[in-house]
Amino acid sequence: MGRSLRMWAAIIIGLSAALWSLGSAIAHDARPAYLEITETAPGRYGLLWRTPLLSGMPLPVRLGLPANVRNVTAPAQRELPDSVVERRLVTVDGGLAGRRIDFIGLQGTITDVLVRTQTLDGDHSTTLVRPSRPWIDIEAAQGPLTIAGAYISHGVEHILLGFDHLLFVLALVLIVRDWRVLLWTVTAFTLAHSITLSLATLGFAQVPGPPVEATIALSILLLTYEIVRIGRGEASLTARWPWVVAFSFGLLHGFGFAGALTELGLPKGDIPLALFSFNVGVELGQLAFIAVVLGVIALARRLPLPGLVQRYALTATTYALGGLAAFWFVERVAGFWT
Incomplete structure (x- = not known):
């Protein structure tokens, strides 16, 4: 040439x-938000919700949990240099499987949300939620193709x-x-x-x-x-x-x-x-x-x-x-x- x-x-x-x-x-600096859901007992879950700081301000996105979710412990927040982390324990009648979690405000950002779930029997699933579809329907378990797709997508991004x-x-x-x-x-x-x-x-x-x-x-x-x-x-x-x-x-x-x-x-x-x-x-x-x-x-x-x-x-x-x-x-x- x-x-x-x-x-x-x-x-x-x-x-x-x-x-x-x-x-x-x-x-x-648009790092993804992160939601981790860990089932600790039937119908009982530990939630970890992390939102990145953009120019020193938290990402303007909040969780929209199903109506039947009740807090066992009040949300506890901790501010890190690059993000804000919130932890809580909740109970859900009948469990979260088949329920929808909304990410309110995500559609107005360019940030994704990585969602990891772990059921009581040890099954894991990982899903990447995008602003164009700002919610996730929780499933009992997901296959390896879902995990691979989520991490390939984030690697490209x-x-x-x-x-x-x-x-x-x-x-x-x-x-x-x-x-x-x-x-x-x-x-x-x-x-x-x-x-x-x-x-x-x-x-x-x-x-x-x-x-x-x-x-x-x-x-x-x-x-x-x-x-x-x-x-x-x-x-x-x-x-x-x-x-x-x-x-x-x-x-x-x-x-x-x-x-x-x-x-x-x-x-x-x-x-x-x-x-x-x-x-x-x-x-x-x-x-x-x-x-x-x-x-x-x-x-x-x-x-x-x-x-x-x-x-x-x-x-x-x-x-x-x-x-x-x-x-x-x-x-x-x-x-x-x-």
């Missing part, structure tokens, strides 16, 4: 992603709203010119972040979240520096062995993915399925993004391009990515003390 075409596609995608990211802080991860992938696309090498590079990145995501989620490796997020921003900045060096004709480790660099940074990005999955939680008894499904969702979202990037590049081949754009597009895109990554890095490091 021609250099000028690649540069034109790069500036469209890079600057669009930067503007989308800067203008969508709320969307980036996490990567598509994780602009730092996407811009890292975009930087790789700008560096790797051969699509076969790009395939191996992306595969190495996926393998690496799947390893650390699994280790962190299962509790075998623990890394503090804020330093991980800051270092992820730094990884994008380092790749933009590599793009500049390659443009100058200088030797570059990333250009020579891009899969090695992608694998190394992928280990770091996996800890970032783990933070989101830890917030969601894993269903007891279905941990391997949920973990695998989340990884599949992340990979599907990543491949969809790369397909869009390559599609725009293909489209750019048919466009008449001004000479000025051909000359400066790659440089402008690189510095836009680097500037955004530098801003994120400084912001996240400053957040260590706030």
